[in-house]
Amino acid sequence: MKQLEFGRSLSTSPVWARLRANSVPIQRRVSTLTAVTFVALSGWTLGQVVWLVYPNNTPTVAQWQPPAVSSSASTSTSNGLNIAPLKAANLFGQYQERQAPVVKKPVVVQEAPETRLNLVLVGAVSSSAAEKGLAVIANRGKQATYGIGEVVDGTRASLKAVFVDRVIIDNQGRDETLMLEGVDYSKTPTSIAQRNDSASSAPALSDEQISQARAEIAANPQAIFQYVRLSPVKKDQQVIGYRVSPGKNASLFDGVGLKNGDIAVQINGSDLNDPAAMTGIFKSITEQNELNLTVERDGQQHDIYIQF
Incomplete structure (x- = not known):
């Protein structure tokens, strides 16, 4: 009895009536979704079957690779073009090794007849x-x-x-x-060493002879080169001074305070490290009344005054 009463009450319920009214649209949507899903699955399945029956026969494109280049020299390319004449044309010139020019050193004449010029x-x-x-x-x-x-x-x-x-x-x-004035002629030039030896063995001069030599230098200052010899001294290919050595009269050389081996670095305040300036220095001696010679001896500088 209770179940019948519940069924009657449910059928007369407004909620139930609303559910029954909305059931038709819901069923339509569910049916449509189900149909679409079925069609999609059927199409995918059909496609797989078709690709199995008819496999993909489309040819694949091979990957490009550059042709191998031979390391050996070739006079022609792969297309048969001969490039030998082009290479032989030397469009940019041809390298030629240059040889350093041979510099002939001048032959220094040492033996010659005595001049007759005055x-x-x-x-x-x-x-x-x-x-x-x-x-x-x-x-x-x-x-x-x-x-x-x-x-x-x-x-x-x-x-x-x-x-x-x-x-x-x-x-x-x-x-x-x-x-040189006062030196007899001989065929072979006298070396510096021979000149030093002969000067060292020369007899001592008297005071009168020294005074006479000073008077000669006073009358002609350039005559001092008869008593004092100068030889260039170089260091690192540069002239740093002139080594002094006795001339024909060693006693006069010693009398002014010079010693064999002294290195003259200045004359009257002018540096002697420039060979090009030596000519001007020697010419200026004729205008001087005294000679101030700065020499290096045992690492120290000494000033030597020679009055004319």
């Missing part, structure tokens, strides 16, 4: 570099300092080489010897 060699400054030698030459009472290649005033002779006791002059293509 010239007097007052002083000479020889150098290990032959082109830097200097000479004081007098012609007709007029003295001048000359470098290698310079023409002696009043003559056609040029200075060619300078040694300790002589110079070689080029007299119109003929080599001739001009001996």
